[in-house]
Amino acid sequence: MSKQISINDSITLIPDGYSSQNSSYSSISTSYPITNAYTDSRSNNYAYITCNTGSRATTYISFTFSEVSNIPSNATIDSITAKAKVQVSNSSYISTAVLQLYSGATAKGSSTSANTTTATQYSLTAGTWTREELDDLQIRYTGTRGTNNANRAAYLYFYGADITINYSVNGTAYEITSVSNTDLVDSIDPEGTTDVDEGGDYTLNIYADDISNVIVEDNGTDVTSQLVQKELEQIVESYPESQINTGVNSGSGVVNNPIGYSAENPNTSSTSNIYASSGSTGYVEYSFDLSSIPNNAIIDSVSVKVSGKRESSTTDSTHMAKLQLYSGSTLKGSSQEFTSTSLSTITLSDVGTWTREELQNAKLRFTFAYYGGYVGGVTWKVEYTTSNPYFWQYTLTNVNDDHTIYVTENVVIPPDEDPQKTYYPVTISSINATTEPNKGTTRVEIGTTETITIYPSDPLLSLATDNGVDITSQLVHHGGVIPDPTVTTAPGASYGFNLNSSTGYYESTNAGLSSSAAVCRVTFDLPVRCLVTFQYINYAEETYDFGVFGKIDTTLSTNAWNSSSYGGDSTTDAGLEQIRLNTSSSNTSTPQTLTYEIQSGEHYIDIKYGKDQASDEHNDSLQWKITDIEPLDANDYYTYTLSNISEQHSLIFIFGNVTYYFVNSSTNSNSKLFPNGQMVQLPGDDYRLVIIPEDNNDTVTVTDNNADVTTQLERKEVTTEKEGVSTTVVNYIYRLTDIQATHNIVVLSSTSTKNVYINDNGWVSGTDILKKDNDKWSSVRYTRIYIHNGTAWVEDAQRTISAKGITVIL
Secondary structure, eight states: OOEEEEEEEEEEEOOOEEEEEOOTTOEEEEOOOOOOOOOSSOSSSOEEEEEOSSTTOEEEEEEEOGGGGGSOTTOEEEEEEEEEEEEESOTTTEEEEEEEEEETTEEEEEEEEOOOSSOEEEEEOOOOOOHHHHTTEEEEEEEEEOSTTTTSOEEEEEEEEEEEEEEEEEEEEEEEEEEEOOTTOSEEESOEEEEEETTOOEEEEEEOSOOTTEEEEETTEEOGGGOEEEEOOSEEEEOEEEEEEEEEEETTOBOOSOOOOOSSSTTSOOSOOBBOOTTOEEEEEEEEOOTTSOTTOEEEEEEEEEEEEESOSOOSGGGOEEEEEEETTEEEEEEEEOOOSSOEEEEOSOOOOOOTTGGGGEEEEEEEESSOEEEEEEEEEEEEEOSOSEEEEEEEOSOOSOEEEEEEESSOOOOOOOTTSOEEEEEEEEESEEEESOSEEEEEETTOOEEEEEEESSSOEEEEEETTEEOGGGOEEEEOOOOOOEEEEOTTOSBOEEEOTTTOOEEESOTTOSSOEEEEEEEEEESSOEEEEEEEEEESSTTTSEEEEEOTTOOOOOOOOOGGGTTOOTTTTTTOTTEEEEGGGGBEEEEEEEEEEEOSEEEEEEEEEEOOSSOOOTTOEEEEEEEEEEESSOOEEEEEEEOSOOSOEEEEEEESSOOOEEEEEEEOTTEEEESOEEEEEOTTOOEEEEEEESSTTOEEEEEETTEEOGGGOEEEEEEEEETTEEEEEEEEEEEEOSOOSOEEEEEEEEOSSOBOOOSSOEEEEOSEEEEEETTEEEEEEOSEEEEETTEEEEEOSSOEEEEETOOOBO
């Protein structure tokens, strides 16, 4: 069902215009065209203004962003992130230089001091904004002359900026539900229900060896002819999609310009330096977009090349330049270091084995210590195979309605059934819910037990029936609640964390205790995979007293920090392989966030606050709390079990307060129906009934609400071959479009020939008979047939054949 939602979007702007101000003591010297080049040396890729006379004179240059007009006028501004790269020519001549965001003449956020004499990238505080204020968005770089050398020229240089604006607008989301109910298709992607914003696009990928007998219906309309065949790329190369994480694990290191790769020339190292000061360790991580690899792919090989070099020829642990692959937080393969101080490209020799699922979270981490080195380009190459080198796409553009897409057999092949056994149809129908098995009819053997799983998209259960009988009380409700984690002091730790009920934060209990460590263990027992968000405050003696968050199911040491190791315990924590996040690089009273993706089941995370042997500062603690646990898989579902099936079942599950109609289909024993029984439909829905007569020559008649609709049937047939035997299957299709009432559909089929029962022994003559074997009919040529005590002998020109159990048809 369509629904009103808040649509989130973002836009990144770069300056495309400027204006400036000068006093009687300063003047504009020149301004160059604006680009977004963050270069380290002055060239034409900058603009500048001159402050050339007068003590304490102030001047500024403002940069504007015309593309802000692309943000909808009814948008709500959620957040703004701004960066700018600037420098002054001489800090002795310019006493102060600041960056600040403005809306026209109104300052927004707080000013940022930017008085360095080397080109430096700064982050600006944005404050809160309305959509109207953005129409006059500016970044202003302001400089004030000092008293020294007041008559000598000084300059404000501006190299580039970008502003990312996250906003939301009220809109409509439509449900696109895609279901495959045929074994002719390996898989579809996406499967189930997807919300698509109004005006958005949707693409369904269909993976199959052959789709010659596959039909795709969208809201009841055959759209098979709109499928576009695509060739699977058996080899995918990917460059870093983004820098996802950068920081200092310990010490007072600096990560300088970590985005050094070039997608256009990925195997050439940039001049971006990644380094840490003596005794420090840092890291940078890159993610990769490998989504073009199909879900059913088998990964044959993974190869990763990295260009770069190490800064120092020393290869001890204090001059680290190590590369390591990960899937999420799981190490893959072995680490490898740059060995040369000259630019080179290395191929990681051990990348481990990968599944398609693990590639979803593929990343590369570069861990470095003391001027570790340079990282330039990274190329990730994946070779894979699939059952078929092709797939097919169905695309919806400018979505403005709900869609139900069925991928099914053009002609339904009746299931193989043992003629000596009895089978019953089990038909499932639902509204605002998906089910396993899928919506439709499954034929099951007598005595079978079947469990149906129902995943609602609306929490209100309105109707649950089995053959019209209310079964609400028999549904078993699962999930819906995520258990709270437990927090205990980690085994062997002298100190732990206590909950501050007034703030909701857990706080380390070793404040003021030199050479100590507080370690707690947070244990989760999750019914499904979840995204867990931590909020933390690390505000203590910078680089000496700080907290760390461990990796999932990884034990942290209980040792205190040692100032000589700059935050790494000399045994178990020094290599940082146990640590997910080191908070020493975020020593601030401002809350920070950290997320973990945790699988279902029981898992733990160790959290530690360590202190060295020196002084205390600020809060002298690590504070943390969990702000959100978001299920990533279906967590609210029902099950209903049919035991010892001995009759036909029609199951209906309706969620939400909706209007609906019933469509009932029934038949005599000479046909199979798909679906068979009672279905529920929304107003405006379409319906497709497949009728498979017992014999291709049977006469089929259909009534709908007592009106004869036989002339509306579509006849389809296909010849299939199984175990060397060719069989022609006939389907009759009856369709309903735009349902606005209840329908009762009755199907009758009768054979055009007759069964002959001989009470007395004797001969039956003719030209052909039909033999029924394993529920299949075939023609038997004969001269005559003799019946004796229920046994038939078929005589042909060569021999007499004993054929027990033949049904004789004239």
